[in-house]
Amino acid sequence: MNYIHNIWTEKTNFFGNTDPLALASKYGTPLYVYNESILRSRCKALTSLISYPAFKVNYSAKANTNLSLLRIIRSEGLTVDAMSAGELFLELKAGFTPEEILLVCNNVSDEELRFAIDAGVLISADSVSQLRRIGQLNRGGKVAVRINPGIGAGHHEKVITGGQKTKFGVDPQFTAELKSILKEFNLHLTGLNQHIGSLFMTPESYIEAASFLLSYAQNFPELQFVDFGGGFGIPYHKDSQEKPLDLKTLGSELQKLIDDFVRKTGKKLTIKIEPGRFIVAECGVLLGRVHALKQNAQTLYAGTDIGFNVLIRPAFYGSHHDIEIYRDVPATDSEMQKVTIVGNICETGDILAKDRTLPSIKENDVIGVLDAGAYGMVMSSNYNCRLRPAEVLIDQSGNDILIRRRDTLEDLLIQFQDLLP
Numbered sequence: 001m002n003y004i005h006n007i008w009t010e011k012t013n014f015f016g017n018t019d020p021l022a023l024a025s026k027y028g029t030p031l032y033v034y035n036e037s038i039l040r041s042r043c044k045a046l047t048s049l050i051s052y053p054a055f056k057v058n059y060s061a062k063a064n065t066n067l068s069l070l071r072i073i074r075s076e077g078l079t080v081d082a083m084s085a086g087e088l089f090l091e092l093k094a095g096f097t098p099e100e101i102l103l104v105c106n107n108v109s110d111e112e113l114r115f116a117i118d119a120g121v122l123i124s125a126d127s128v129s130q131l132r133r134i135g136q137l138n139r140g141g142k143v144a145v146r147i148n149p150g151i152g153a154g155h156h157e158k159v160i161t162g163g164q165k166t167k168f169g170v171d172p173q174f175t176a177e178l179k180s181i182l183k184e185f186n187l188h189l190t191g192l193n194q195h196i197g198s199l200f201m202t203p204e205s206y207i208e209a210a211s212f213l214l215s216y217a218q219n220f221p222e223l224q225f226v227d228f229g230g231g232f233g234i235p236y237h238k239d240s241q242e243k244p245l246d247l248k249t250l251g252s253e254l255q256k257l258i259d260d261f262v263r264k265t266g267k268k269l270t271i272k273i274e275p276g277r278f279i280v281a282e283c284g285v286l287l288g289r290v291h292a293l294k295q296n297a298q299t300l301y302a303g304t305d306i307g308f309n310v311l312i313r314p315a316f317y318g319s320h321h322d323i324e325i326y327r328d329v330p331a332t333d334s335e336m337q338k339v340t341i342v343g344n345i346c347e348t349g350d351i352l353a354k355d356r357t358l359p360s361i362k363e364n365d366v367i368g369v370l371d372a373g374a375y376g377m378v379m380s381s382n383y384n385c386r387l388r389p390a391e392v393l394i395d396q397s398g399n400d401i402l403i404r405r406r407d408t409l410e411d412l413l414i415q416f417q418d419l420l421p
């Protein structure tokens with residue numbers, strides 16, 4: 001086994017007792033591979049973020065809903081959020097109790113709200129109109145409300161979820177309306193939550209928004225918790241030694257805010273954070289195989305089986321993922337080349353990595369896309385009628401376990417069964 005370029009996975013012993021070429025032959029590609037030890041270490045880094053006793057890490061499951069990963073995350077003492085009835089359903093199957101789930105949906109139907117109410121799951125209303133619907137469906141019940149603190153952060157305009165240019169949360173100027181609906185339907189407002197956006201690498205905006213939410217919380221005497229949201233970034237540029245988020249500073253700033261709040265108000269609210277990416281991104285590597293090399297005009301293309309149906313982040317947000325290269329014969333040259341790595345989807349925008357300078361790639365090489373554990377598999381699709389990949393876990397003993405099978409051609413027919421002769 002000759003690794004051509006594998007600094008991160010070697011440093012972390014990512015593949016345990018196996019290796020990427022063996023995994024690619026055993027399970028096929030594309031293949032999502034997750035490392036349990038890394039996943040657990042990220043959970044622990046957050047559960048120990050502050051020492052406040054009523055502190056909860058609410059994993060934002062939209063980042064990755066694989067049942068086995070959900071179970072591991074629960075075993076680390078985390079609770080979970082859900083964005084839809086589907087996520088809620090999976091979380092219950094993974095063993096989370098209704099009390100451990102917060103439904104943070106937006107613009108949903110009465111059926112979806114009813115599903116959560118019947119399951120005994122607390123719902124956070126994302127608008128005044130949804131709060132009224134919840135009141136009609138669950139008079140006298142408990143509810144939370146998502147606030148837009150007027151502050152946003154994130155790696156791309158598509159994921160900034162606080163501030164003036166987003167559909168999310170209730171503008172605090174509607175506090176009187178909130179109060180009047182709570183009163184009209186005898187609803188008990190037990191929680192306030194917010195989420196300002198995804199992937200911040202410095203803590204200032206998060207702390208500013210947290211400070212806002214704590215002061216806003218004083219409007220509602222019945223509150224039991226505030227949830228500051230997620231967005232905790234990870235270093236996607238590992239090859240260029242990008243620094244990780246400074247959790248120590250973030251933790252101590254949060255701690256100060258909370259201590260201050262308790263001192264001033266005498267209230268010991270439960271404090272939640274709601275990260276997704278930070279917990280699962282770095283525990284995932286996506287393996288794919290190079291099937292063709294081509295020079296078109298000035299560009300050298302490495303054509304792989306990792307289309308944007310498998311990992312959409314680069315095509316959708318222009319996101320960067322570092323790439324590793326694995327080969328089972330020794331490198332015959334040490335030349336570095338500029339290459340554009342593409343997938344097998346019939347669209348010009350199907351680009352995984354543009355103009356990267358990497359050791360020269362050969363046909364049949366296996367490549368590893370780093371930090372693919374968050375917003376990878378969950379955003380995959382059957383576009384072009386391609387099959388969604390399998391998922392494998394490298395457990396704490398270093399052994400590989402299949403935790404989701406690859407789609408089959410028959411899966412493409414499942415919803416048409418009634419129409420078949």
Ligand SMILES: Cc1ncc(COP(=O)(O)O)c(C=O)c1O
Nearest residue numbers: 060195198199230231275276277
């Ligand atoms: C309401 C809410 N909470 C938490 C998250 C998690 O964000 P991240 O994965 O960046 O931590 C999101 C993601 O968009 C979200 O919409």
